Amino acid sequence: MVDAALADPAPLFSPLYQQIKTLLMRSLQAGDWKPGEVIPSEIELAARFKVSQGTVRKAIDELAAENRLVRRQGRGTFVATHAEATTRYRFLRLTPDAGAGATLQRRLIDCRRMRAPPDIASALGLGPGEAALQLRRLLLDEERPVVFDDIWLPAPLFKGLTTEKLSGYRGPMYGLFETEFGLHMIRAEEKIRAVAAGAEEAQWLAQPEGAPLLSVERLSFTYGDKPVELRRGLYQTDHHHYRNELS
Amino acid sequence: MVDAALADPAPLFSPLYQQIKTLLMRSLQAGDWKPGEVIPSEIELAARFKVSQGTVRKAIDELAAENRLVRRQGRGTFVATHAEATTRYRFLRLTPDAGAGATLQRRLIDCRRMRAPPDIASALGLGPGEAALQLRRLLLDEERPVVFDDIWLPAPLFKGLTTEKLSGYRGPMYGLFETEFGLHMIRAEEKIRAVAAGAEEAQWLAQPEGAPLLSVERLSFTYGDKPVELRRGLYQTDHHHYRNELS
C-alpha cells in the first residue's frame, strides 16, 4: 500500500526498486540463497518489502540483465551459477574457427602455494605477508594444446584446495569455486594483447619460440567487487579466435 | 488429457510490446527519424499505436538497452548516433595501458575501388560483379602508429566517397557513414587473433617483421542485419590493450 511505501519518508535519494535491488544483492552476498537455488517468488518478496510486485519485478529484471539471477517462466527465479551445463564457460570467449565448439579438455600442470609477486598481490588485494595459490594448466582441443593458463588465487579464500580436488572435479573451475569455497564469480575484466611466445609457453603450446599468442589477462570479481582471481591465459589462435559482440 | 495436436497451436503470437518494438525498428530503418533526432514522446506513440504508455515504454526500454535509442529525462528519446562527442568510438575497445585515453589521430593511406576478393565479397553479401571500396589507414597516438586498418565497403552503398571527403571529415568514420550515406551501424561482430606482422604492416606500424600484433576482424551491420563494413585492424599492443568486460 501507499501508506507503507510512504511510512518512511527518510531522505532516500534512490528509487524504490533500486533499494530493493540493493537488498536482494545483500541477500545474495550473504548467501541467503545459494547459486542454483530458487529465490522467493515476486509476490512473496513484494509482501516482505511492502512494495508492489511491479517494483520487485524491476529490481529482479536488472539483476537478471546483469546475469546475477536467471528467470524461468512458470518455475521461479534462480541464483545464477557457473556449475550448470547451460552456463558452462560463461566467461570463455574462445571459439573454434570452424565447427561446433567441442568441449575443451583440461590438464593441470601444477598447483603451488607461494608469496605472490607484488603486482599480483596488489591486484588481488593481498596484504604483504599473505600467500597466494598459483595454478597452471592447459586447455586442449582434441589433444591439441590451445590455452596455457597461469592462475593466481588469494590463499586465505581457498583453504583446502588441492591438486587432487582440482583434477577430480568435473565441470568448470568456477563451479568448484562455488561449491567448495562459496565464491561466486559475477563479473570479470579482461585486457587483451598480442605477445611473442617465451620458451616455456612455446613448449606447452607446441609452438616455436616467438610465435604470436593472444594474452588474455582476466581479473574476476565476486560480490562487492572483491577481486578473487587473476588469470593470464595465452591462447594459440591458429584455429581458434576470441569472439566479441559490439553494440 | 487433451490431445497435444489439438491443443492451441498459436505459434505466431508475440507480446504486444514486441510488435511495437518491431514497428519502431521499421521506422528507424525507414529513416522516419534520423540519427540524433528525437522520436515522438511515449504518450504520442501510445496513442498512435493504441496501446498504453507502459507497453510503448517496454519496447523503448529494449531498444535503449541495445543502444539503438537513447533516453534523456525531461528532453525525450533520441535515435542513437556515432556522430556525437559522447558516443565517439563506441566500437573501439583499444585503451592505453596508462593515462586517460587521448583521442587517436587518423591518417588515410589510400582509398581504392576494386573487385573484392571472394571471401570479402561473400562476407559483405556482394554479387560476383559488384565492386568494393578498400580503405587503408593508420591510427596514431601522439605520432606513434598504433592501429593499421584495412577496410572494405560495398561500393554500391557508398557512391561518391572520395579521399577528400574522408580526409576532410572530423569525427568518427561511422558518423560520416550516417550523414553522407544514411548508413547507421548498429552492431558488430569481432574475431580476435594474434598474428605475426608481415613486411608491409610492420613498416606502417614501425615494428620489426614478425612482431606479434592483435588482429581484430570486424563485421559491422546496419538495420536488418545487413553487413556494411568488413574491417581488419592490426593493433600494436605494447602500450595499449583491448579491454573487455564479462558478466
Place this chain on the structure above:
DNA sequence: AAGTGGTCTAGACCACCTG
C-alpha cells in the same frame, strides 16, 4: 508552466511448469 521521461501502484489476465 508545460512537456518529457521515470517511478510506483493495483488489478487483470495469459503462458508455462509442476504435482
Place this chain on the structure above:
DNA sequence: AGGTGGTCTAGACCACTTA
C-alpha cells in the same frame, strides 16, 4: 489445480528540462 513469471492497462505522482 495452483503457483510462478510475463504482459497489459490506467492512473497517479515525481524529477528533469526547456521556454
